[in-house]
Amino acid sequence: MVTLLLVGLIGTAVAAGYQKQATLDYTGIKITLDGKEITPTDANGAAVEPFAISGTTYLPVRAVANAFGLEVGWDQDTSTVTLDTPQIKKPTYITRTGSKYHNDPTCNGGTYWEVPYSTAVGMGLEPCDKCVH
Numbered sequence: 452m453v454t455l456l457l458v459g460l461i462g463t464a465v466a467a468g469y470q471k472q473a474t475l476d477y478t479g480i481k482i483t484l485d486g487k488e489i490t491p492t493d494a495n496g497a498a499v500e501p502f503a504i505s506g507t508t509y510l511p512v513r514a515v516a517n518a519f520g521l522e523v524g525w526d527q528d529t530s531t532v533t534l535d536t537p538q539i540k541k542p543t544y545i546t547r548t549g550s551k552y553h554n555d556p557t558c559n560g561g562t563y564w565e566v567p568y569s570t571a572v573g574m575g576l577e578p579c580d581k582c583v584h
């Protein structure tokens with residue numbers, strides 16, 4: 452994760468047209484969620500220590516987002532960290548006759564019923580191109 456963060460600090464800065472040098476302050480910063488400590492690690496499981504720059508604390512986004520149950524991605528083309536709720540946890544809507552399932556209960560202006568994601572998939576429905584990401 453430190454790699455992704457450094458890409459964010461250095462690689463993205465290049466893409467945005469500038470570079471900046473900074474002093475990283477490592478002061479033993481800890482992260483807790485509901486009082487339980489999160490130990491950030493990189494993709495290989497090695498510990499990654501949070502740091503601060505000029506009083507702003509930088510946390511490894513993957514560790515924090517995963518603690519919230521989010522999926523983390525990186526879009527190289529747009530230099531965007533993407534955080535997504537796993538599909539299985541999103542509300543899933545279906546119509547009586549549709550071949551797709553939706554996350555937006557107002558998609559296409561139809562009348563939708565909320566069902567468990569597993570039900571929609573079990574019915575053989577495909578994700579809606581418009582509202583399922």
Ligand SMILES: [Zn+2]
Pocket residue numbers: 552553554555558559579580581582583
């Ligand atoms: Zn839809």
